[in-house]
Amino acid sequence: MHEINLVAEPRNGEVKAKNLLIEGKIPGVIYGAEMETISISLDKVEVLRIMKRVAETSSIVLTLDGKEYHAFLKGVQRDKVNDSVIHLDFFVPSSGHKMELRIPIRLVGTPMGLEKGGIVDHIVNELPVSVLPKDIVEEIVVDVSSLDVGHVLRVKDLDIPEGIKPLLDDEDAIMLIALPRVAKEVEEEEAEELEEDVEPEVINKGKKEEGEEE
Incomplete structure (x- = not known):
């Protein structure tokens, strides 16, 4: 399985996400069942570089302070106005965990x-x-x-x-x-025309019978 490499930096919780985005960084977290959640920031250019080819099944190696975390991208938050990436969630599965x-x-x-x-x-x-x-x-x-x-x-x-x-x-x-939609539409039209042709015959027949009785 192809791996995608990203370098992360520890994120100070006191720094607002808005300010990080202005600085060209994207906030995120690394979490898992066997670890404490870590707040991180990533280079915006690097994130945009991988977003076109990253999927839920992509193995991502996050390097943080010299340590590697083998993770999967589990959440992407986007700006409601311009659809730009504003936050990423990375999940580190535990050993033997499906x-x-x-x-x-x-x-x-x-x-x-x-x-x-x-x-x-x-x-x-x-x-x-x-x-x-x-x-x-x-x-x-x-x-x-x-x-x-x-x-x-x-x-x-x-x-x-x-x-x-x-x-x-x-x-x-x-x-x-x-089946081709065109063929189905033609069949429906022909059915409608057939119904239209049948109805007048019944009405005319009824009128004729009334006239005969008179």
Whole structure:
């Protein structure tokens, strides 16, 4: 598993987060079941550099005062106005402790159903799992080239590495190749037109019968 390295500095609790942000630093915390929570600050440029590629499954090595903490990013707070990062939470799992997180699902190949006008409907993009830190993978790759129109990719169809327990049911859908929306709309329109054509015939028939009785 690829590791991301970050250098952290101890943060003085008396310094306001707003002032740190002005100085080009981002406040954060390192916490875990077997350690006291540590307040830290990180270089804003370095944080922005990794944010584009960091995920919940990314292993992050935080170096603080010469000591390394092997952590995972568990929380990102953003500014409500400009969406900039203003706080980070890093979790250090204890030995033998299973984590609950979401592993991205990467689909490869072009479903054969697309050539027939089918549409890919993504239902689950990240698989929630329970896993030991040593067994975490950055993504689960699945080849979907054999999926035809009407086919459904389910949790049980995924090639999940040993040691990873999905938190979804085996029958839960990950994605499906749906019927073309255009075709469905045409079918609905034709059904509506058929109903419109039938109604006048019934009304006319009723009127004719009334006239005959007169």
